[in-house]
Amino acid sequence: MFEPAQVAHLSRLARLGLTDEELERLRAQLGDIVRAVGKLAEAPTGQVDPTAQVGGLYNVMREDRVVDGLTQDEALANASSHEAGLIRVPAIQ
Amino acid sequence: MSRQWEAVIGLEVHAQLLTESKMFCGCRAQYLGLPPNSNTCPVCLGLPGTLPVMNRAAVEMTIRTALALNCEIPEFTKFDRKNYFYPDLPKGYQISQYDLPLSLNGCLEFEVGGRVVRAGITRVHLEEDAGTLHHAGEIHTSSFSLVDLNRAGVPLMEIVGEPDLRHPEEAPAYLAALRQTLMYLGVNDGNMEEGSLRCDANISLREKGSSVLGAKVEVKNMNSFRSIQRALEFEFQRQADLLEQGRKVAQETRGWSDLEQVTVSQRSKEEAQEYRYFPEPDLPPLRVARDYVERIREALPELPRAKRVRLRESYSLAEDQARVIAESPEDAAYFEAVVEAGADPRSAANWQVQNLQALCNASKIRVADCRIPPVALARLVQLVDQDQVSGVVAKDVLAECFVSGDAPAELIASRGLAQVSDQRQLRELVEQAVTANSKAALDYQAGNDKALNALVGFVMAASRGKANSKMVSQLLRERLPRS
Amino acid sequence: MSLLDLSIAEMARGLRDREFSSVELVEAAYQQIDRLDGELGAFLRTTRDQALAQASVCDRELAVSPDGRGELYGIPVAYKDVLCTQGVETTAASRILSGFIPPYSATVVERMESQGAIALGKLNCDEFAMGSSNENSAFQQTRNPWATDRVPGGSSGGSAVAVSARMAAATLGSDTGGSIRLPASFCGVVGVKPSYGRVSRYGLIAFASSLDQVGPLTKTVADSALVLGAIAGEDPHDATSSQAPVASYQDAIGQGVSGLRVGIPKEYLAMGIEPGVRRVFDQAAQWLEAEGARLVEVSLPSTEYALAAYYVIAPAEVSSNLARMDGVRFGPGFGGATNLGDAYEHARHQGFGGEVRRRITLGTYVLSSGYYDAYYLRAQKVRTLVAQDFERVFSEVDCVISPTAPTAAFRLGERLADPLAMYATDLLTLPANLAGISGISVPAGFSDALPVGLQVLGPYLGEATCFRVAAQVEAAADIWRVGPETAGAAEEGV
Numbered sequence A: 001m002f003e004p005a006q007v008a009h010l011s012r013l014a015r016l017g018l019t020d021e022e023l024e025r026l027r028a029q030l031g032d033i034v035r036a037v038g039k040l041a042e043a044p045t046g047q048v049d050p051t052a053q054v055g056g057l058y059n060v061m062r063e064d065r066v067v068d069g070l071t072q073d074e075a076l077a078n079a080s081s082h083e084a085g086l087i088r089v090p091a092i093q
Numbered sequence B: 001m002s003r004q005w006e007a008v009i010g011l012e013v014h015a016q017l018l019t020e021s022k023m024f025c026g027c028r029a030q031y032l033g034l035p036p037n038s039n040t041c042p043v044c045l046g047l048p049g050t051l052p053v054m055n056r057a058a059v060e061m062t063i064r065t066a067l068a069l070n071c072e073i074p075e076f077t078k079f080d081r082k083n084y085f086y087p088d089l090p091k092g093y094q095i096s097q098y099d100l101p102l103s104l105n106g107c108l109e110f111e112v113g114g115r116v117v118r119a120g121i122t123r124v125h126l127e128e129d130a131g132t133l134h135h136a137g138e139i140h141t142s143s144f145s146l147v148d149l150n151r152a153g154v155p156l157m158e159i160v161g162e163p164d165l166r167h168p169e170e171a172p173a174y175l176a177a178l179r180q181t182l183m184y185l186g187v188n189d190g191n192m193e194e195g196s197l198r199c200d201a202n203i204s205l206r207e208k209g210s211s212v213l214g215a216k217v218e219v220k221n222m223n224s225f226r227s228i229q230r231a232l233e234f235e236f237q238r239q240a241d242l243l244e245q246g247r248k249v250a251q252e253t254r255g256w257s258d259l260e261q262v263t264v265s266q267r268s269k270e271e272a273q274e275y276r277y278f279p280e281p282d283l284p285p286l287r288v289a290r291d292y293v294e295r296i297r298e299a300l301p302e303l304p305r306a307k308r309v310r311l312r313e314s315y316s317l318a319e320d321q322a323r324v325i326a327e328s329p330e331d332a333a334y335f336e337a338v339v340e341a342g343a344d345p346r347s348a349a350n351w352q353v354q355n356l357q358a359l360c361n362a363s364k365i366r367v368a369d370c371r372i373p374p375v376a377l378a379r380l381v382q383l384v385d386q387d388q389v390s391g392v393v394a395k396d397v398l399a400e401c402f403v404s405g406d407a408p409a410e411l412i413a414s415r416g417l418a419q420v421s422d423q424r425q426l427r428e429l430v431e432q433a434v435t436a437n438s439k440a441a442l443d444y445q446a447g448n449d450k451a452l453n454a455l456v457g458f459v460m461a462a463s464r465g466k467a468n469s470k471m472v473s474q475l476l477r478e479r480l481p482r483s
Numbered sequence C: 001m002s003l004l005d006l007s008i009a010e011m012a013r014g015l016r017d018r019e020f021s022s023v024e025l026v027e028a029a030y031q032q033i034d035r036l037d038g039e040l041g042a043f044l045r046t047t048r049d050q051a052l053a054q055a056s057v058c059d060r061e062l063a064v065s066p067d068g069r070g071e072l073y074g075i076p077v078a079y080k081d082v083l084c085t086q087g088v089e090t091t092a093a094s095r096i097l098s099g100f101i102p103p104y105s106a107t108v109v110e111r112m113e114s115q116g117a118i119a120l121g122k123l124n125c126d127e128f129a130m131g132s133s134n135e136n137s138a139f140q141q142t143r144n145p146w147a148t149d150r151v152p153g154g155s156s157g158g159s160a161v162a163v164s165a166r167m168a169a170a171t172l173g174s175d176t177g178g179s180i181r182l183p184a185s186f187c188g189v190v191g192v193k194p195s196y197g198r199v200s201r202y203g204l205i206a207f208a209s210s211l212d213q214v215g216p217l218t219k220t221v222a223d224s225a226l227v228l229g230a231i232a233g234e235d236p237h238d239a240t241s242s243q244a245p246v247a248s249y250q251d252a253i254g255q256g257v258s259g260l261r262v263g264i265p266k267e268y269l270a271m272g273i274e275p276g277v278r279r280v281f282d283q284a285a286q287w288l289e290a291e292g293a294r295l296v297e298v299s300l301p302s303t304e305y306a307l308a309a310y311y312v313i314a315p316a317e318v319s320s321n322l323a324r325m326d327g328v329r330f331g332p333g334f335g336g337a338t339n340l341g342d343a344y345e346h347a348r349h350q351g352f353g354g355e356v357r358r359r360i361t362l363g364t365y366v367l368s369s370g371y372y373d374a375y376y377l378r379a380q381k382v383r384t385l386v387a388q389d390f391e392r393v394f395s396e397v398d399c400v401i402s403p404t405a406p407t408a409a410f411r412l413g414e415r416l417a418d419p420l421a422m423y424a425t426d427l428l429t430l431p432a433n434l435a436g437i438s439g440i441s442v443p444a445g446f447s448d449a450l451p452v453g454l455q456v457l458g459p460y461l462g463e464a465t466c467f468r469v470a471a472q473v474e475a476a477a478d479i480w481r482v483g484p485e486t487a488g489a490a491e492e493g494v
């Protein structure tokens, strides 16, 4: 039920870099899973509101106060590449 | 051009809020000038496991802005994730608002070429800013980019305008009015160069009288009023040319190049992002209480247009004077303090707009921030109005005190610069003038009015500007009766 | 007999009475780890020097002032590797986080530390907690100490095994669809899934943000009550944490079940429960009835849609939550990629295992325009139905009971090829996550010499009721001191 191009598009959107072989295997599995979750269509959801969160909380906010964060060294400690305090990434294009 | 084209323009403005801390963490919202990546924490770095907690002040500032822009504030609002990958976006999604924003359906009135235009505001919503990217050279040719996350997570208000603008020149006028409103509200510093206020535009063309719209082009990278107008003028011409040639306008995103004064295609619609918005599970939604909204509404300051009208009407000011004085609420407050201190409103306006404003412009400061307190300016204006000091002297004194911070009235007294109105002294000077300029005196008596000016000028020079020029003229006329 | 066979209360008493020291406790734990973990694979890394140094500090402090300490003081514990620990590598069992050393600790870790608990190390799990068998770890296989050819259950497999094999007095895990309760059931330990928001998620590497909860795994119900009491409560760093006061869980234990109405959801028992598991369940129900509980058949009709809703909502949130794993601020790097697109794809392709890729893709799909309404939105509506079912049932009964899983621990590899069969492992546990209610799995017996857990589900913030019922079952079953044979093998070494 998934076209190869569709799975490839999803892989691209999610930056997964899947190989053709991986895409093909995933295509079959996704088909099975999506068929199974298609069960949702049978649920009596006509007049039902969606639930995005449970717990019923509203208006949870913090006061506008500055709190000490990380030093530059701490912020960069886990980055694979940095120079002059900036995180280095390959070119955009 | 064989047909008549009309532009349909809508602006999307992003404004950083003047909060103390970021939108979802305790890092500083004022990040300019800090060493790179020194204003971050696990939350705004998007480290695994971290969670956002909303800044109450940012919500309030957004509501304040929305009310000033005549928006409705729904009772329920929530935040959503806008998913896309970019190195300046630490979490791989921006926390923004999608289908249930903080406010909707407002409008902004602004003036352009003497007309009042009313443009709709689709919505004002709240989101977080991204970090900044630095490239070696141009973005498309550089082999790497450098990421600074000091700005990541700064509260950002997005103000989406309806496509109600019809001419490129309306865009900067709309933006100027919006910018002024934001600054009046104290929610944004209005700095377009530094990017704390940013503007994108949508422009499409239609034949005049037609309601069929052409493809919509989004224009980005405009960081001044001037570039906005130039970019839209360029787009208008580019699209009109295409249509004239019977060609299609592509729906796309284009970037304005200030250097080359052209727009360049950045992204076609096919490549357009799929953002996969969905409700942000880490933030409980907001229920915005009506009494809370009303309290914010009641506390709104007088807005620019209302202030201009009131200044004009209650102080009988000229339109232009009112505009300059109401440029910022602080300048307007300065003016009203000068009046409050006893100066005649129209004289005060003249002095503030013509003299003080010029000094401030030259020093790139605001009137409200200058070293002349309103009371001091009021005293100076009064001295001039009461003929106790000449306008020429007063102007020089103001310029000197502007730098030194001294009180003008005291300087006038201590230097003996008060205007000379003493009849005896003036008569002596008049006698000298007539003696030294006998030709001018004769000319005047022969009926040449202009000749009197030379005589007055002599007296003024001799008195080093202190002589009361009105009295000098009077005395000269008496001294040189025409037969 | 190892010191780690003791309950936490017994350990605390022993420490206070100077029968043994915290250093001895910690050393006993590491002896078990040294002896067993080569085969069981529960720990991804240990922090021995740090733990022993802390233990000796505890011992010194206890010598000066033995009273007034909490019961976790000087007790050896360990954390699932999805919990951030400042200065200690935290990977969520994923390659993409190899070498990631958090500059901060999860709130739950800080709370355990502030009580004086001593961290032994980080525990294996399914990659980013996605899985029911612990076979999705990028680094190692964790095995069930009761039968090492079987899975420990997932995703908090390491957390269950460490307790079951007496390598830690208590551990913390996370439960998104059953990831604490399931391995607790498979490994014969107690596991608690608190109500959504009862425990802070700050510092828990997110799997599905609207479903995730941190909870304890321990040998006894009382130990779990103790640990939950230590970690529960509002956290200013987690806007979804509940502001309600934390109940006194330990008081609930020993209250008995007389007069309690205990619901048995008929839909749960119709889910292909293995006979051996069914026998244990029926026995547990009888015990409760014998102690004065009233058993009531109840109906949760939306159960049949719950799995589908879960496998839409959880992947949707995953696809977004894992977007930050882009190799920029942390992670093993871009492998020499020369443009950003390749760099992202390199980092994520190398970094993510098959199950994670599967769920990210699925989540990307269900959030795409054109599919959002049919899948994501509808799943959120089903979620409402599931929550309404529980609300209605909890107006009739105080709690509901069921087997924790339809089967006991299955064999390694058995369900790997079939994602849907694997997903069905969580059928009985995931509705509680959708509804955000409280739940616990307590060892109730054995099926073919494999442990079987009883699941007790309570209302939102109804943890005390769960503890009350679970404690009764624990007392009747009287098996908590029975460790797996592999754990017992260490006795000679003590």
Ligand SMILES: [Mg+2]
Pocket: B096, B127, B158
């Ligand atoms: Mg925006």
Ligand SMILES: [Zn+2]
Pocket: A069, B022, B025, B026, B027, B039, B040, B041, B042, B043, B044, B045, B153
């Ligand atoms: Zn921050």
